[in-house]
Amino acid sequence: xxxTAPDSDDAPADESAATTDADxxxxxxxxxxxxxxxxxxxxxxxxxFEVERGTITGLIGPNGAGKSTTFDLVTxxxxxxxxxxVFDGTDITGWRPHQAxxxxxxxxxxxxxELDEMTVLENAMLAPRGxxxxxxxxxxxPGVRKEVVRQEEQLREQAWETLEFLELDHLAEEYAGALSGxxxxxxxxxxxxxxxxxxxxxxxxxxxxNPTLEEKLLDRLHSLRDDGYTFLLVEHDMDVIMNHxxxxxxxxxxxxxxxxxxxxxxxxxxxxxxxxxxxx
Amino acid sequence: MSARVDDxxxxxxxxxxxxxxxxxxxxxxxxxxxxxxxVSLVLGYDLGGIVNTLRRITFLSAIYAMLVLALNLQWGYTxxxxxxxxxxxxxxxxxxxMLSTAPTTNPPGLGLPLPIGILxxxxxxxxxxxxxxxxxxxxRGDYLAIVTLAFSEIVRLTYRSPVFETxxxxxxxxxxxxxxxxxxxxxxIRILFYENSQEVTSPPSAFGEAVFGTFEAIGVRAxxxxxxxxxxxxxxxxxxxxxxxxxxxxxxxxxxxxAIREDETVAGAxxxxxxxxxxxxxxxxxxxxxLAAILWRIGGLASTxxxxxxxxxxxxxxxxxxxAGSNTGSVVGGAVFAxxxxxxxxxxxxxxTQYVDIGIGQTPSxxxxxxxxxxxxxxxxxxxxxxxxxxxxxxxxxxxGVVLIYLIxxxxxxxxxxxxxxxxxxxxxxxxxxxxx
Ligand SMILES: Nc1ncnc2c1ncn2[C@@H]1O[C@H](COP(=O)(O)OP(=O)(O)OP(=O)(O)O)[C@@H](O)[C@H]1O
Ligand SMILES: [Mg+2]
Numbered sequence: 007x008x009x010t011a012p013d014s015d016d017a018p019a020d021e022s023a024a025t026t027d028a029d030x031x032x033x034x035x036x037x038x039x040x041x042x043x044x045x046x047x048x049x050x051x052x053x054x055f056e057v058e059r060g061t062i063t064g065l066i067g068p069n070g071a072g073k074s075t076t077f078d079l080v081t082x083x084x085x086x087x088x089x090x091x092v093f094d095g096t097d098i099t100g101w102r103p104h105q106a107x108x109x110x111x112x113x114x115x116x117x118x119x120e121l122d123e124m125t126v127l128e129n130a131m132l133a134p135r136g137x138x139x140x141x142x143x144x145x146x147x148p149g150v151r152k153e154v155v156r157q158e159e160q161l162r163e164q165a166w167e168t169l170e171f172l173e174l175d176h177l178a179e180e181y182a183g184a185l186s187g188x189x190x191x192x193x194x195x196x197x198x199x200x201x202x203x204x205x206x207x208x209x210x211x212x213x214x215x216n217p218t219l220e221e222k223l224l225d226r227l228h229s230l231r232d233d234g235y236t237f238l239l240v241e242h243d244m245d246v247i248m249n250h251x252x253x254x255x256x257x258x259x260x261x262x263x264x265x266x267x268x269x270x271x272x273x274x275x276x277x278x279x280x281x282x283x284x285x286x
Numbered sequence: 287m288s289a290r291v292d293d294x295x296x297x298x299x300x301x302x303x304x305x306x307x308x309x310x311x312x313x314x315x316x317x318x319x320x321x322x323x324x325v326s327l328v329l330g331y332d333l334g335g336i337v338n339t340l341r342r343i344t345f346l347s348a349i350y351a352m353l354v355l356a357l358n359l360q361w362g363y364t365x366x367x368x369x370x371x372x373x374x375x376x377x378x379x380x381x382x383x384m385l386s387t388a389p390t391t392n393p394p395g396l397g398l399p400l401p402i403g404i405l406x407x408x409x410x411x412x413x414x415x416x417x418x419x420x421x422x423x424x425x426r427g428d429y430l431a432i433v434t435l436a437f438s439e440i441v442r443l444t445y446r447s448p449v450f451e452t453x454x455x456x457x458x459x460x461x462x463x464x465x466x467x468x469x470x471x472x473x474x475i476r477i478l479f480y481e482n483s484q485e486v487t488s489p490p491s492a493f494g495e496a497v498f499g500t501f502e503a504i505g506v507r508a509x510x511x512x513x514x515x516x517x518x519x520x521x522x523x524x525x526x527x528x529x530x531x532x533x534x535x536x537x538x539x540x541x542x543x544x545a546i547r548e549d550e551t552v553a554g555a556x557x558x559x560x561x562x563x564x565x566x567x568x569x570x571x572x573x574x575x576x577l578a579a580i581l582w583r584i585g586g587l588a589s590t591x592x593x594x595x596x597x598x599x600x601x602x603x604x605x606x607x608x609x610a611g612s613n614t615g616s617v618v619g620g621a622v623f624a625x626x627x628x629x630x631x632x633x634x635x636x637x638x639t640q641y642v643d644i645g646i647g648q649t650p651s652x653x654x655x656x657x658x659x660x661x662x663x664x665x666x667x668x669x670x671x672x673x674x675x676x677x678x679x680x681x682x683x684x685x686x687g688v689v690l691i692y693l694i695x696x697x698x699x700x701x702x703x704x705x706x707x708x709x710x711x712x713x714x715x716x717x718x719x720x721x722x723x
Contacts, residue, residue, distance in 0.1 A: 081555065083551060083554075083555065102554065102559075103551070103554040103555045103557075104553075104554045104555075104556075104557045104558055104559045104560070105559075107554075107555060107556060107557030108557045112555065112556070112557070113555060115552075115555075119549050119551065119552045120548075120549075121544065121545050121548035121549055121552060122548055123544070123547075123548055123611075124541075124544050124545065124548060124709070125708060125714065127708075127710075127714050128541060128544070128708060128709055128710065128714070131538075131541065131710060131714075132538075132541050132542065132545050132553075132556060132558075133556045133557075135557055137538040138538075139537045139538030139539060139711055140538045140539050140542055140558070141539070142534065142539050142566055142570070145533065145534060145537035145538060145539040145540070145711070146530065146533045146534060146537070151533075151711070154537065154538065154711050155711050155712055158538070158710055158711045158712040159712055159718075162710070162712055162714065162717070163717075166717050178714075178717075179714070179715065197556060198556075201556065201557065
């Protein structure tokens with residue numbers, strides 16, 4: 007951790023920077039033949055795709071295409087009926103969410119899930135990995151607690167910076183339950199940024215965010231990508247997808263329909279059909 | 287009338303909000319002591335009687351404060367609905383008893399030194415708590431409630447069972463005493479005052495003799511002195527537990543607990559191994575419940591009647607009064623519950639019997655006989671019925687019901703539950719040096 011230069015904010019954690027493995031060119035996330043049904047509904051039906059390192063990959067599809075469920079399956083919130091998820095060369099199929107998160111793969115929720123009775127600052131400080139004070143003894147015993155306090159001071163500063171960037175700093179001491187819809191989305195984003203993971207799955211992070219801040223967030227995504235982060239972005243706003251994502255994956259009825267550059271996807275008849283057909 | 291009560295409550299809570307925790311607890315203590323001194327004077331008690339009254343409410347308040355603090359960690363902080371409080375208390379007490387009572391008593395124990403017995407009881411309660419929580423941790427909250435409630439009844443019935451009245455393991459005899467109960471080692475406070483603290487008949491030590499003599503002169507007898515000394519020690523134990531749980535709460539560990547309470551899925555998605563945290567919280571909380579129960583019963587009898595689900599209910603009520611989620615609230619709730627709601631009805635009964643001539647043998651035996659004379663405006667039979675020995679615990683329950691309904695309608699967060707006790711090991715209320723950089 008950079009104790010001396012806290013201003014060099016948001017550098018990815020040490021472990022995530024060390025991706026100079028032999029398979030540095032291999033895709034960061036590989037999803038193979040993923041399947042999940044709920045009773046009669048097959049939400050994900052053999053989805054197979056890959057996400058390359060250092061990209062902002064778009065994931066689009068009509069309502070009910072299975073995008074959110076795919077996120078759930080990839081991050082372990084739900085277990086797939088069959089199929090495989092490989093992250094950074096490790097088979098993480100069936101891992102529990104905290105394991106995936108600690109491995110560097112985190113997600114946001116489509117419907118923002120705030121920790122209502124915790125303050126915005128507490129929400130942000132909760133997220134980071136490797137907090138020594140999460141160990142019961144260390145949090146309590148007088149001698150070792152010093153280290154916890156020192157780390158907490160650092161985290162507090164980091165949290166303030168993140169909140170400042172997301173224009174939430176004036177709300178730092180409010181309960182998260184008091185935030186508006188758009189502010190909740192931002193806090194959700196603040197939390198995953200605080201984790202400093204390798205890859206972030208964003209489920210409609212811009213819904214309800216004002217256009218000025220939206221531009222700023224997208225800029226930020228690009229600069230984070232340049233720093234080595236990888237994003238998989240679900241978004242219904244086609245302008246965002248066309249201008250900021252490369253490549254774009256189209257999901258339809260739980261399957262990958264098309265995959266390619268924004269141009270290719272835009273001009274593909276099957277995509278148009280899926281969207282029109284989906285509306286009926 | 288009701289508007290005025292509400293105004294009063296609002297004023298009280300506003301006042302509460304502005305105080306530091308220490309001032310608040312001090313004011314509460316002074317208020318309760320003043321009230322009970324007054325009641326004792328009304329009852330015509332001498333100094334010994336007054337001291338004994340204050341001893342009794344201090345003792346009960348301290349025990350309940352500990353229990354409520356432990357439950358607050360589980361329910362208030364983490365949202366774990368543990369309905370087995372009484373069971374874990376029983377595990378603590380019975381384990382301590384079996385480890386430390388002398389092999390010669392009936393039922394026999396192992397006769398190990400008391401500190402080992404107490405530590406053993408606490409560890410047993412913690413382990414049993416952790417194990418009991420395991421099957422339920424994968425399930426939703428309500429299942430944990432059902433599992434723990436059933437568990438506490440199983441524990442109670444096991445200790446009550448004739449099978450374990452006396453039994454032997456590896457050639458050592460042990461026993462729970464079954465339905466007659468088990469007499470526990472003498473109160474360790476006796477070390478201060480007696481030559482041989484474990485002998486009930488032991489003569490006082492030189493120090494004990496001096497202390498007892500001094501207090502006897504002003505009308506406070508030896509057992510009251512002993513009990514008062516013990517109650518004071520308990521206050522220090524409560525302070526210790528409070529400090530411990532405050533640290534636990536105000537730390538990254540406590541932050542994760544709150545997150546689990548708010549939304550376990552989110553906590554998991556942010557990389558927290560929520561099950562591990564829940565097991566730890568269960569173990570720590572149940573261990574403390576075991577400790578509280580040991581300190582409650584030591585020097586007396588362990589009986590399964592003390593560990594019925596009603597005991598769990600009492601602890602929950604106390605926590606709701608104080609305000610789930612607040613450690614200071616837990617202590618306030620414990621003290622208010624123990625002195626006003628638990629002991630209060632007994633004092634009401636004493637005051638009424640002293641000032642209303644009920645007449646020996648006149649107490650009606652059914653509610654109908656009690657209500658009937660109301661027609662001729664004679665309230666004495668109803669009063670006598672309400673406060674008779676048998677019905678005082680029913681009176682207590684009615685009182686609890688009224689208080690709960692009032693709280694849920696007017697102040698669902700309890701006296702102190704709305705306070706922000708931010709979970710961090712550092713102050714979050716300002717950003718040191720943040721702006722000017
Ligand atoms: N827990 C569940 N139980 C039953 N059905 C579910 C569940 N979760 C999702 N589904 C169903 O699975 C299908 C895919 O849902 P999903 O939320 O993944 O779609 P989506 O692509 O994220 O849609 P949207 O763009 O509207 O967010 C839908 O038909 C939905 O009704
Ligand atoms: Mg969705």
